[in-house]
Amino acid sequence: MNASNASLFRFNKYLYRYWKLQAAVITLGLIITPLVLLNPYLAKLIIDTAYTNKDLWLFFIIIFMGAGIFILAAFLNSLSSYLVCRIRLGIHFDLSRDLSNHIHSLALDFFHKKSSGEYLYRVTGDVPAVSAFLSNAIPQIITLFTRLISILIIVFCLNRRLALFALFLAPLNYLYHHLLGRWLKEITHRLIDKTQDILGYISELFSHMYLVKAFDGGDYETKRFLENLTKKIYCDKKNSELTTISNFTASVINKIISIIIVLYGGYLVFKGIMTLGNLAAIMIYLAQLIAVVDSIGRFYETVAISSVSCQYLAEVIGIKPQIINRPDARNYPILLGAIEFRNVSFGYQENKPVFINITFSIKEASKIALVGSSGCGKTTLLALILRLYELNDGTVLIDGVDIKDMTLQSLRAQIGIALQEPFLWNDSIKNNILYSKEDASMLEVMQAARLAEADDFIMALPKGYDTIIGENAYKISEGQKQRIAIARALIKRPKILILDEAMSSLDSETEDKIIENIKSAFRDSTIIVVSHRLSAVRKMELAYFLKNPLEIQLATPEEFIEKDSKYRELFASQIEKAPESAAIFKTE
Template structure:
């Protein structure tokens, strides 16, 4: 994929998300099930807190209408103490509820992130080929984090707030039906405004998530390609691109916030309107002798409590819309199935000798251009094969198919007579060692990187593997030897050092089939000698397939396959192919002969 194509893919938005889906919300709630005891404890505590809170206005009504007019000091004192106790119990209940719900929210978010990351490990390479790493990272981190508040507080609060609303309505109706109808008369106006706003809010937050994903993808790519940026003095151009993406994200965020924040003024307006109606109508009722001052004050307090749950429920709906925009993206990944996976009847591949057979294998990455065209060959166990050919001829595709990173459209691939489609991926790949041209070194120590293919390897095994591939000497010269921390992608190490560490990693895994893709590229002559010696030790006693531009590597192969236009056009030893003066001879005179100098 060209850089220009990749740039366009990063900057383009993801597809428009689906409308709000309640089934996804229910699916999200299933993650709470393992921690339901925390939810139940919190729910009970919130019910108690609500009871303590609702009792306050009723006590105030009794004090104003009965105790104060009758100058009953003892009753007033008892009710005051009781009110203080209720307030303390209310605060204690809320505190305990916060602890339980924080545990629940953090546990659920951790489980979702773990589930998402584990699922990503199983997806096929085609999934990662079509998506920038930055956009995937946004879903694992930002999108999952956006669910924290919803799961920690909002879901429980909306249940309790709903019960509170009904309790307040029942209490108000039991005190005065006419005054209740006046107080609740503004609800239709509030519902109408909410219905108008909800779709706009959902769409705006979906757009925010898309723009955030694009921005993070560009940041990730820019950091990874910083050397190229400096080499081609792209700093100003990259800053301009980032400025445009950042400005677009900011503007999209502000549009979402502006619509989102219309809820609060709406609640305030309708709440104030309701209070005004209560006092105006209440004063008229007092003059007629239909109600009392204590009742009006109690109603005013209850309506204040009534609008708080309404406000909370409205905020919950906002949070729900924001969270569901992320949930859609999380579940999109979780619902993506690997293109390559074990069949229902797959069995474990037994220990192999290493014979590889292609039978009329046809493969293409897209329908328009085939990469391999009915390729057939057999590699004997323990044989070393070199693959040569022009760029794009299909060399790397062959090794990708052997490791079953991709699936051929037609034909079969056999290892020791076993069709690799019929064996489990784990048992297949455990017996194949692959070293790619872009040697990947992980953050951590050198020992950790060598041990990557065999986590339970002892330190003695690690050192032995490093010595065999000539990596021990340079490792011991580093400040902490095998415990030296290497930066991400091994930026502290030279290309040759990274390759030697990768050789030690492959040797430690002790695969029966070894694949080396351009393993000797871009190194100096002295390092090439060390690498060549390492290759000879690595390939000894195992089936090896080597893609290389170095003549020294190719010359020592048992056979050389010359690939041209998706087919093997020649095969034989180095000497045999030179004598034919065909494709290999032309490649040798135009490319490989250069490396002999």
């Protein structure tokens, strides 16, 4: 059994919750089967009894009986379809929930390895496909094979020769579907890949629309889109061609089989071996038999196509989370905010270390600036405090406790962070600020906004805190976005506050006000500021200078300016050099 087909069985557990509905669908299918099989026998009675004996009343009775059976079967079929729909929607919900939970449990670097189009298709394409298959697979298998066996038994009872002859011809239909299923599986793989490429491209295009407009790249992007679309349409075309060939070939094979059976059956009637009524009933039964065999073949095609989505989903769900809570992890409260890196080594790739055996500590309630050249690992260092990545070696401690001994929820809930990219939702300003503390009051929201110097511009908006800021917060400026992101970090009153280039789009005056507000309101919290602005660094008590993967130095900002040439180079454009032995800060 290959990986694709094996993955089908992995998702059977989602059927257990709906076993009662599944049982009801199977029961309905078993009830419908004899109703459907009864009609051909009624046709035999009409020809051999009612017609032969010229019995008009018997003819009407049989006709009305057949109509009643047809209506009852149609009703039961509709009820069965409704129950299957309920199962499908339930499985869709359960599978989507589990996929979402699993994706959120994966480490941050997982999302750097795949395109957004792949994640979008897992949710919008693969989950519905797997849900539809699971909801109907077992009832369909049981119903089809029950009808197949029942029809064969009935036809054998009516005429053994014709039954054996039909049984010999019927597999021709299935063999064709088996071969076609393999081709469809390959096409489906390519079709899904191309659809993922288009979804990823469109997602990226809309997020970069400002750039497209600024560079007048509409024609170029249209060309790129059409190139991707052409590749997908080619796969769609191949799929359509195979489907058309399948339908035509299946129809021809079915007709040929029917004609051969009619010829043989007619020969038996002329020889007096069986009656015309028997032949009519057998022909209807054999038409049903051919339809069942055709349905089994098409079910195999569905299995082949669905197995592709099952395989893709299984690959994602099969990825084990790298960052998880230890069995003995606890909800430790961060009381002081002291941070220690002890012999920490880390790298995103093997043999490409960002840090090598680095050791330093940040005292509780410190107000420090983390500085270094671009790409030296400042943001990575902060991510390690949040345990967004797993260390290669060493330990990170908060208040003397290894962060691995803390639950991820308690660790991250007590650390506030605002980044250079605000990452705001297409929602109201209030809800964006509440994202880090959903149960906060409106007073807390406004207090956080005031500390971030955001309250004034928010209140000036027509709907104030209820203003919807749009996708990527396009309705407000970059500086306003950053202030909302800072308010979001402040509202939970964290013991450790991280501002990673969080004020890069603000003017110096506003930046100074925010820093003073935070230092005043969070005297007992540890504050870490990453900034390329000397004015922001100067307002911190200490500067931690990340010089290389092996070394981090600390001193006051003034001491670094006076004594460290590499440090001065970082802020060269912001420093006016007097005599070589001294440095004078520029006036803001």
